[in-house]
Amino acid sequence: MEIPNESLQEIVEGKTKILVPKKSMTDKVPPKEPAFFNPRARLSRDFSIIAYAAFLKKFEGSKIFLEGLSGIGVRGLRVSNELKVENVIINDLNPTALKMAEYSSKLNDLTNIEFSEKEVCRFFSDYSKKGKRGSIVDIDPFGSPAAFFDCGIRATMHGGILSVAATDLQVLNGLFQKACKRKYGGVPVRVEYGNEIAIRLILGCLRMVAARLGVEMIPMFVESNMHYYRTYVKILNRPDQQENLGYILHCKNCGHRKISLEQEQECELCKLKISIAGPLWIGKIFDKEFVQNMLLEIPNLEIDKVCEKTISKCLAESEMPGTYYTIDEIASKMKSSPPKLEKAILHLQKNNFVASVTAFSPTGFRTDAKINEIIKIFQTIQ
Numbered sequence: 375m376e377i378p379n380e381s382l383q384e385i386v387e388g389k390t391k392i393l394v395p396k397k398s399m400t401d402k403v404p405p406k407e408p409a410f411f412n413p414r415a416r417l418s419r420d421f422s423i424i425a426y427a428a429f430l431k432k433f434e435g436s437k438i439f440l441e442g443l444s445g446i447g448v449r450g451l452r453v454s455n456e457l458k459v460e461n462v463i464i465n466d467l468n469p470t471a472l473k474m475a476e477y478s479s480k481l482n483d484l485t486n487i488e489f490s491e492k493e494v495c496r497f498f499s500d501y502s503k504k505g506k507r508g509s510i511v512d513i514d515p516f517g518s519p520a521a522f523f524d525c526g527i528r529a530t531m532h533g534g535i536l537s538v539a540a541t542d543l544q545v546l547n548g549l550f551q552k553a554c555k556r557k558y559g560g561v562p563v564r565v566e567y568g569n570e571i572a573i574r575l576i577l578g579c580l581r582m583v584a585a586r587l588g589v590e591m592i593p594m595f596v597e598s599n600m601h602y603y604r605t606y607v608k609i610l611n612r613p614d615q616q617e618n619l620g621y622i623l624h625c626k627n628c629g630h631r632k633i634s635l636e637q638e639q640e641c642e643l644c645k646l647k648i649s650i651a652g653p654l655w656i657g658k659i660f661d662k663e664f665v666q667n668m669l670l671e672i673p674n675l676e677i678d679k680v681c682e683k684t685i686s687k688c689l690a691e692s693e694m695p696g697t698y699y700t701i702d703e704i705a706s707k708m709k710s711s712p713p714k715l716e717k718a719i720l721h722l723q724k725n726n727f728v729a730s731v732t733a734f735s736p737t738g739f740r741t742d743a744k745i746n747e748i749i750k751i752f753q754t755i756q
Contacts, residue, residue, distance in 0.1 A: 388676045390455040391481040409471035420677035428667035440508035442494040447475030454487045465490040465497040498525035507531035514539040520557045523583040530609040539604040546572035563651040566703045569598040577655035590614035594664040621652035629745045633696045660692035687733040694740035698732045713755040
C-alpha cells in the first residue's frame with residue numbers, strides 16, 4: 375500500500391503498523407492537524423495493552439473493545455492486532471483521523487475493527503443496552519474525563535473494565551481548587567504525594583457516578599505519569615455497600631497524614647490546623663491478583679522494558695497503606711542528607727513496620743509508620 379500523502383509516515387508501535395502525521399514525530403508539541411498523535415504516550419498505550427491482556431485472559435464473556443476518543447486509533451488498532459478480541463469499535467469526531475485509522479487497519483489486515491464518527495456520549499449510548507456493551511471501554515480525552523464517566527459506565531458490561539485518562543494535571547494537583555471541586559466533586563491539597571491524591575479524586579468521582587447508577591466500581595490498576603493519570607476499574611451491576619469515600623488529612627506543619635472517613639480539624643501529632651483533601655477514594659487502588667496477571671502477560675507482548683519495573687513496584691505496594699512519603703521530604707524535616715531508599719525500607723521493616731517502594735515516585739516509599747516514627751528510625755541509619 376502506498377502512503378496516501380507525503381505529510382504522513384508509517385511507524386511500528388508494539389507489533390502494529392500505524393500511519394501517523396510526520397510532524398507529530400518531529401515537533402515538540404504534536405500538531406492537532408490533520409490529526410493528533412502523541413508518540414510520547416506510547417508508554418501509556420503499552421500499559422493499556424498489558425492491562426487488557428491480563429483482563430481478557432480471565433474474562434469469559436464476549437470480548438468487545440469500545441474506544442470513545444480514538445484520534446488516529448493507535449490504542450484500538452493495537453488491541454485489535456495484538457490481543458484476542460472479537461470486535462473493536464473506535465470512535466472519533468475527526469474524519470481525517472478515522473481515515474488514517476482505516477488505512478492503518480488495512481496495513482495490518484485487520485478484520486475485527488469498525489469505525490464510528492460521533493460525539494463520544496452519543497457513541498457510548500449506542501452501546502449502553504444489555505447485549506451491546508463493551509467488555510473494555512476506553513476514554514482518553516484532552517483534559518478532564520469527568521464529563522464522560524456517566525456514559526462510559528453505562529457502556530461497560532457487568533464484569534467489564536472501564537479505563538479513563540486525565541491530562542488536566544494542574545486542576546487535579548491543586549492549582550485550581552474550584553475547578554477541581556466542580557469537575558471531580560472534591561478538592562486536592564498541594565503535597566509531595568499529590569499524584570496519588572489526584573488519582574484518588576478521579577476514582578472518587580467515578581465512585582460517586584457509579585453509585586448514582588446503582589453500579590459498583592473496583593480499582594484494578596492505576597498509572598501516574600508526568601503528562602497524565604490513568605485508572606482501570608472493574609464495573610459490576612450491583613450497588614456498592616462499602617464505605618470507600620473519605621478524606622486525606624495532611625498537616626503542613628509536621629508532615630503527618632492519614633486517611634479518614636470523617637474530616638478532622640487538628641493534627642493528632644502537633645495539634646495544629648490540618649489540610650483536608652477530598653472527598654476522594656480511600657480504598658485500595660491496586661488489585662493484587664490483577665497486577666500479578668499483568669506481570670505474567672509481559673513476555674507475550676512487545677512493550678517498553680520500563681513497564682515491568684513499574685508493575686513490579688505496583689505489586690509490592692498493592693497491599694500497603696494509602697499515601698506515601700518521599701526520602702527527600704523526611705530528610706528536609708530532619709535537616710540532613712537522605713538515606714538510600716533500600717536502606718530506609720529495610721530499617722522500617724526491621725522495626726516491625728510494613729514498608730515498600732511505590733510506583734508513584736522514584737524516591738517514594740509506603741509504610742504504616744507515622745512521620746515521627748520514620749524520623750526516629752532514619753536518625754539511626756548510618
